[in-house]
Each structure stands twice: as C-alpha cells, then as structure tokens.
Amino acid sequence: MIKMGSVSFSFWIWWILAITHMLPSMIQIIEARIPESPLQCNQTLCTLYNTYGRWGDRKDCYALNATYPTTEEELRAAVSYAVKHNLKAKVVTRFSHTMPKLACPDQAVQSSFVISTEHYNLQIQIDTANAVVTVDAGVSLRQLIDALEVAGFSLVVSPYWEGITIGGLISTGAHGSSWWGKGGSVHDHVVGLSIVVPASKSEGYAKILRLDEQNPLFNAAKVSLGVLGAISKVTLRVEPSFKRSITYNFTSDVGLEDLYVDHANKYEFADITWYPSQHTAIYRYDSRVPLNTSGNAVFDFIGFQDNPTLIPEAVRASETLLERTRDAHGKCSTAAATLAYRKLTANGLKNDGILFTGYPVIGYQSKMQASGSCLNSQSLHTSCPWDPRIKGLFFFETTPILPASLFRDFVFDVKKLRDLNPQSFCGADNYNGIFLRYIKGSDAYLGQSEDSIVIDFNYYRAKDALTPRLNQDIWEELEQMAFFKYGAKPHWGKNRNIAFLGVDKKFPNYNKFIEAKQQLDPQNVFSSNWSDEILFGKELEKSDGCALEGLCICSEHRHCSPQNNYYCSQGLVYKDAWVCRYSTTVPPS
Numbered sequence: 001m002i003k004m005g006s007v008s009f010s011f012w013i014w015w016i017l018a019i020t021h022m023l024p025s026m027i028q029i030i031e032a033r034i035p036e037s038p039l040q041c042n043q044t045l046c047t048l049y050n051t052y053g054r055w056g057d058r059k060d061c062y063a064l065n066a067t068y069p070t071t072e073e074e075l076r077a078a079v080s081y082a083v084k085h086n087l088k089a090k091v092v093t094r095f096s097h098t099m100p101k102l103a104c105p106d107q108a109v110q111s112s113f114v115i116s117t118e119h120y121n122l123q124i125q126i127d128t129a130n131a132v133v134t135v136d137a138g139v140s141l142r143q144l145i146d147a148l149e150v151a152g153f154s155l156v157v158s159p160y161w162e163g164i165t166i167g168g169l170i171s172t173g174a175h176g177s178s179w180w181g182k183g184g185s186v187h188d189h190v191v192g193l194s195i196v197v198p199a200s201k202s203e204g205y206a207k208i209l210r211l212d213e214q215n216p217l218f219n220a221a222k223v224s225l226g227v228l229g230a231i232s233k234v235t236l237r238v239e240p241s242f243k244r245s246i247t248y249n250f251t252s253d254v255g256l257e258d259l260y261v262d263h264a265n266k267y268e269f270a271d272i273t274w275y276p277s278q279h280t281a282i283y284r285y286d287s288r289v290p291l292n293t294s295g296n297a298v299f300d301f302i303g304f305q306d307n308p309t310l311i312p313e314a315v316r317a318s319e320t321l322l323e324r325t326r327d328a329h330g331k332c333s334t335a336a337a338t339l340a341y342r343k344l345t346a347n348g349l350k351n352d353g354i355l356f357t358g359y360p361v362i363g364y365q366s367k368m369q370a371s372g373s374c375l376n377s378q379s380l381h382t383s384c385p386w387d388p389r390i391k392g393l394f395f396f397e398t399t400p401i402l403p404a405s406l407f408r409d410f411v412f413d414v415k416k417l418r419d420l421n422p423q424s425f426c427g428a429d430n431y432n433g434i435f436l437r438y439i440k441g442s443d444a445y446l447g448q449s450e451d452s453i454v455i456d457f458n459y460y461r462a463k464d465a466l467t468p469r470l471n472q473d474i475w476e477e478l479e480q481m482a483f484f485k486y487g488a489k490p491h492w493g494k495n496r497n498i499a500f501l502g503v504d505k506k507f508p509n510y511n512k513f514i515e516a517k518q519q520l521d522p523q524n525v526f527s528s529n530w531s532d533e534i535l536f537g538k539e540l541e542k543s544d545g546c547a548l549e550g551l552c553i554c555s556e557h558r559h560c561s562p563q564n565n566y567y568c569s570q571g572l573v574y575k576d577a578w579v580c581r582y583s584t585t586v587p588p589s
C-alpha cells in the first residue's frame with residue numbers, strides 16, 4: 001500500500017510538473033535569476049566555483065587575486081604579471097562549466113592568480129572569402145553562433161549547451177555529434193589559434209604564439225586543458241548557413257549494437273538516447289537541408305529550459321524521497337514519465353519556436369545546434385535546474401569515450417547488466433539515460449585517436465558526501481567497465497576523479513603533449529596540483545567513503561558506507577570491478 005502510494009505520488013508530481021511548464025509566461029518579470037558568476041572575489045580572496053556550486057571533491061578552490069583583461073594585449077600583460085611575480089595562474093571563464101577541477105589554481109593560495117575571460121569577448125572577425133572566423137577566447141558559443149548567422153555562416157558542429165566559451169570548450173575537447181566531414185569535435189574545426197605563454201625577462205615575461213595547422217605545437221594546443229598557457233584567439237572553419245531537419249524515433253533498443261554505425265553514416269548529426277530500463281532507444285534522424293526548405297523551428301532542449309524553480313525543486317525532493325525510501329519501483333515510474341514527457345515534447349523541439357506540432361522539425365542551424373534558455377532567465381522564479389541557489393538537481397556525470405569498434409561489445413555488457421535487474425537502471429533514466437554521440441578521430445594529442453562514441457550518463461548525487469545512492473553499484477560498475485575493461489578515454493570536461501586513473505597510458509600522443517607543455521611552460525605556471533591530478537591520472541590516498549564520490553575505487557568496506565549497509569563488492573558482469581553495493585548482510589572483505 002505504502003509503496004503503491006509513493007509510486008503514484010511521484011508519478012503525479014511529474015505530470016503536474018509537465019503542466020506547470022506553462023507557468024513562466026504567466027509569471028511577472030521582477031528580476032532575472034541569471035547564473036551567478038563562478039568567480040567571487042572580496043578584499044582578501046577569490047573563490048572559484050563550477051556551475052553546480054560544488055567541485056568533485058566538494059573542496060572550494062581559491063586564488064589570491066583575479067584580473068579581467070578585455071584585449072589580447074591586456075591578456076598578455078596579465079600572464080606577464082603572473083610570471084614576473086612567480087605566481088601560479090589559471091584562466092577561468094564566465095561559465096566554469098567543467099566538472100573536474102582543471103581551472104583551480106594551486107592550493108597554495110598566497111601565490112595563485114586567476115585570469116578571467118569574462119570581459120574578453122569583444123572581437124569576432126569573420127573572413128567571408130576564406131570562410132573562417134577568429135574570436136577572442138572569451139566569446140560564448142551563443143555569441144559566436146549568432147554573429148555567424150548574421151553574416152550568412154554556420155558553425156557545423158558544437159556542444160548542445162550554449163553556455164560555454166570558445167576558449168573553454170576547445171580546452172576540454174567539447175563536442176556535438178557527427179561522423180561526417182571533420183566530425184563532431186569543435187577542436188577539429190579549428191585552423192589556427194593564438195596562445196600567450198610565459199617568456200624570459202627580456203621578452204617581457206610573456207609572449208603571444210600564433211599557431212597554424214603547420215606548427216608542430218598546434219596539435220597540443222587544440223585540446224590543452226588550460227595547462228599550456230592562455231589562449232587568446234581561436235580561428236574556426238565555418239560553412240555557408242544551412243538548415244536542419246530533425247525527427248526522433250522512439251523505438252525498441254533491440255539491435256542497438258548493430259544499428260549505431262549505419263545510423264551515424266546515414267544522418268549527419270545523428271545521436272542516440274538509450275533508456276535501458278525502458279528498453280527504449282531514441283534515434284535522432286538529423287540531416288542538413290537546403291536553406292530554402294520551409295521551417296523556422298527552435299531546439300530548446302528540455303534539460304536546459306528556463307524552468308520555474310518549483311519544477312527542479314519538486315523533482316529533486318521526490319528523487320531524494322525515493323532515494324531515502326530505497327524505492328526503485330518509484331524511480332522507474334518517474335523514469336517512464338520522463339520518457340513519456342520527452343516524447344510528448346520531442347525533447348524540446350518547437351516547430352514554430354513555441355510548440356512541438358509534429359515531425360520533421362526544420363529550422364536554421366543557429367537555432368537547432370545548441371540551446372540554453374535558462375541562461376537568460378526572465379524571472380526570479382526561474383533558473384537553470386541545477387542552479388546552486390535553489391534546491392534543484394544535483395548529479396554526477398560520467399562520460400567515457402570508446403573507439404567505435406569496441407562499442408558493440410560494451411552494449412552487450414550493458415544489456416547483460418540491465419537484464420539482471422532492469423530496475424537498477426532507472427536512476428539514470430530519470431535524466432538522459434545513456435546518451436550516445438559520435439566524434440571522429442583527431443590529430444589533437446589529447447583528442448580521440450580514432451572514430452569514437454561518447455557515452456554519457458547522469459545520476460543522483462546526495463547533498464552530503466557520505467550518503468550513498470540507490471543502485472550506485474551499477475553506476476560504478478558501468479564506470480569501471482568503460483574506463484578499465486574497455487579502456488575508454490575520459491571526456492576532460494566531465495567525469496569523477498577515478499575516470500582519469502591511468503589516463504597517461506591511453507593517449508598514443510600523450511608524451512608529445514607533455515613535451516609541448518615542458519617547452520611552452522617549463523615553470524608550470526599554468527599547472528596546479530588540482531590539474532596535475534587529472535592530467536597525470538594520479539591515484540589519491542583512500543579515505544573513508546572515498547568510493548561514494550568517485551574519488552577512489554573501493555578495496556575495503558570503509559571506502560563505501562558500512563554504516564548505511566553499502567559494502568565493497570565485486571562487479572556483477574565485469575568481475576574486476578569493485579563497487580559499493582547495498583546488502584543487509586556483511587559480505588566477506
């Protein structure tokens with residue numbers, strides 16, 4: 001009875017939420033709750049947050065001082081200042097959307113300095129004859145897309161979220177989805193960049209290097225995690241404006257392992273959202289169409305919409321309740337409702353810019369490629385669902401990248417794990433399920449060496465670091481299976497710390513990257529012990545509960561949460577995995 005009650009309760013919450021979606025238009029504009037700047041300074045100290053307000057290890061990161069250049073010369077002067085004063089420096093952006101602590105300056109606060117590109121976003125130079133655009137590194141993705149549109153050009157691929165800077169997004173290898181042409185990674189469309197690196201006293205302590213495709217340092221600088229220097233300008237190849245036609249096919253996940261290659265070959269902007277607990281795959285049929293095709297649609301992805309804060313707060317409250325009551329069945333009801341809601345709203349596709357009225361949905365590339373309406377919140381009562389100032393969504397995001405050839409076996413393993421207990425996957429299916437995108441092999445030393453599939457899943461993270469989550473053993477097994485059985489490479493801008501273990505062995509040109517780093521920044525001005533942890537994939541000392549937050553792989557029960565009945569246990573399908581599993585009896589250590 002009680003169980004049934006909670007199921008229908010959570011189910012109804014979701015439907016009420018769907019209806020209250022109409023609310024924003026009714027709420028008066030009082031004051032906008034746009035995302036807060038991630039860099040907060042007072043007289044003594046600056047604190048850098050990420051967009052979720054909390055880093056992987058939940059420890060804040062600080063710098064003594066910050067500067068806000070607006071021109072390339074001011075950026076050079078900022079680097080010069082840091083080098084001259086023996087400071088450790090990091091470039092930070094107005095978004096700070098990267099999950100790993102790459103942008104954190106050194107833990108020694110007294111000698112740490114941050115250079116913000118928040119106001120370094122003035123120049124966007126479009127060379128129409130050569131179809132390239134050169135931008136200041138702090139220009140946002142949306143700013144660039146809009147400027148190109150006006151000039152009759154399109155950026156062919158981009159991440160799906162527009163609240164990021166061009167400097168920041170290439171630094172972590174951010175991507176959209178495509179196996180056509182140069183592929184889905186933005187850095188593979190970069191044809192030149194300028195970077196400010198430390199220099200000798202006689203050179204003024206900092207100099208600007210202009211790198212093009214012929215320069216041997218170019219492949220290091222395209223994806224550089226911010227550790228080579230401060231990128232000032234980025235030049236990207238663009239194409240004449242085009243439109244896109246999108247249809248989502250919500251269908252069975254049978255045969256997914258055989259369909260993913262053809263799917264990407266057939267549709268230029270293909271992707272797949274897989275809901276294992278629902279036995280459903282959503283194939284995105286997404287192709288370029290001529291400009292004169294009729295249609296003026298917008299893709300306002302539901303996950304990035306400007307929701308009344310009531311919605312993510314209610315979703316979070318019900319998710320926390322289901323966690324606390326260990327109600328896997330309830331989680332599956334909300335997962336089913338999520339899927340139904342996505343189908344109803346076509347994921348946020350809007351034929352006329354307002355409503356979804358049917359497939360195919362056709363619109364300009366500039367309106368279809370990336371979204372983030374919550375960035376321009378119109379009201380104090382709306383925000384991004386994860387805004388740390390509300391009691392909204394809080395989650396982990398695991399993003400392994402697999403060579404396409406290994407993906408088939410990975411799918412079989414996931415299905416094996418799912419078939420043992422489909423309900424155990426509902427946690428991720430309350431978010432994006434297992435989201436699959438395509439990127440091509442790249443020359444970037446820290447990019448992918450072959451055509452790959454990016455695998456992405458989100459799941460509940462508790463407010464308290466020592467609180468385990470329902471079926472977390474499944475997420476940990478998937479994580480370890482991807483990274484250690486299949487040797488997946490981590491997305492540098494996402495993931496928990498353990499995803500980076502042994503990363504130095506995974507990239508064939510890793511050593512060339514390290515050589516470039518030694519050449520450009522021999523004093524490690526742009527490195528910190530936080531970014532070293534990630535770049536060198538160091539294993540940290542294990543502490544109580546460390547496996548709960550992905551800071552270690554458990555080897556003793558205390559790394560999990562024996563007080564909550566979570567014990568270090570062997571993987572179910574991948575036997576080399578060690579995960580925190582709920583059990584009412586203590587398993588042998």
Ligand SMILES: Cc1cc2nc3c(=O)[nH]c(=O)nc-3n(C[C@H](O)[C@H](O)[C@H](O)COP(=O)(O)OP(=O)(O)OC[C@H]3O[C@@H](n4cnc5c(N)ncnc54)[C@H](O)[C@@H]3O)c2cc1C
Nearest residue numbers: 096097098102159160161165167168171174175226231493
């Ligand atoms: C809601 C959301 C959606 C996302 N969607 C996608 C997606 O669809 N696809 C995808 O691939 N990723 C996605 N990401 C991840 C995101 O694209 C990356 O984390 C990206 O790097 C963030 O860019 P940023 O401008 O916020 O940079 P930051 O996070 O501030 O910085 C990233 C790194 O780059 C360095 N850096 C920044 N600017 C410079 C510069 N000028 N010179 C030198 N170093 C610099 C910083 O020091 C840091 O190391 C998403 C993230 C979120 C939160």
Ligand SMILES: *[C@@H]1O[C@H](CO)[C@@H](O)[C@H](O)[C@H]1NC(C)=O
Nearest residue numbers: 040041042043044045046047
């Ligand atoms: C500055 O911010 C830090 C970190 O939030 C805080 O500990 C400190 O008290 C603040 N100092 C002043 C003078 O406000």
Ligand SMILES: *[C@@H]1O[C@H](CO)[C@@H](O)[C@H](O)[C@H]1NC(C)=O
Nearest residue numbers: 064065066067068077078081
């Ligand atoms: C902060 O950095 C600027 C250089 O950008 C420098 O001029 C200023 O003196 C620094 N302030 C402190 C308190 O170190």
Ligand SMILES: *[C@@H]1O[C@H](CO)[C@@H](O)[C@H](O)[C@H]1NC(C)=O
Nearest residue numbers: 106107108109528529530533
């Ligand atoms: C990071 O460096 C600081 C000082 O440079 C040091 O105190 C701290 O122990 C280091 N932390 C790690 C994890 O290496």
Ligand SMILES: *[C@@H]1O[C@H](CO)[C@@H](O)[C@H](O)[C@H]1NC(C)=O
Nearest residue numbers: 249250251252255259283285
């Ligand atoms: C959807 O995908 C399935 C599986 O590939 C296929 O059989 C079906 O024809 C597709 N539906 C549409 C409308 O394309």
Ligand SMILES: *[C@@H]1O[C@H](CO)[C@@H](O)[C@H](O)[C@H]1NC(C)=O
Nearest residue numbers: 243289290291292293294295
């Ligand atoms: C679009 O333009 C092409 C020529 O550029 C023409 O052949 C085609 O008929 C046009 N289509 C529509 C729908 O107007």
